């Protein structure tokens with residue numbers, strides 16, 4: 001964090017500010033620069049650029065860099081991405097797992113939003129587990145009425161994943177050994193099984209296909 005008086009930079013030409021931003025991107029070997037990265041490596045403060053060009057996004061645009069949209073990400077988007085990463089990895093993601101090949105957002109984004117990596121995971125688990133279970137009507141009249149949709153939303157999927165672990169309930173395959181995981185209705189939805197975590201389990205693609213063949 002640098003503390004710089006704004007007036008000292010007022011006469012700096014636009015191009016110098018842009019060049020400095022480009023320089024930081026170059027030393028980081030990145031096509032985008034976050035505010036924190038700039039403040040660590042830049043010769044000016046991010047507010048100098050933001051004020052000059054209207055916003056941080058505009059500054060990145062002027063420097064022909066990719067725009068970072070960290071500010072617009074909702075917690076729900078962060079959680080959804082984490083659920084996806086968790087599923088793909090087949091285990092609880094570690095701080096260093098969130099590379100750009102695996103995750104849309106960096107660990108740093110989570111850290112910043114929730115005040116630490118561990119806290120981000122705790123918030124995620126709390127959020128997932130807090131997902132209200134849809135109540136299933138059991139009175140005689142509506143006993144046959146579907147209360148839940150067949151579709152398993154990502155939050156429920158994450159809940160089942162954390163309940164069962166990210167591995168096939170039948171054969172134990174996990175994404176770590178190349179399996180693709182599905183969420184399966186234990187009692188098929190078509191036979192009255194509801195989309196609630198008690199009636200859901202994790203199966204690998206192979207077992208899931210096998211199971212639905214038997215069920216038909």
Ligand SMILES: [Zn+2]
Pocket residue numbers: 168169170171172173203204205206207208
């Ligand atoms: Zn399996």
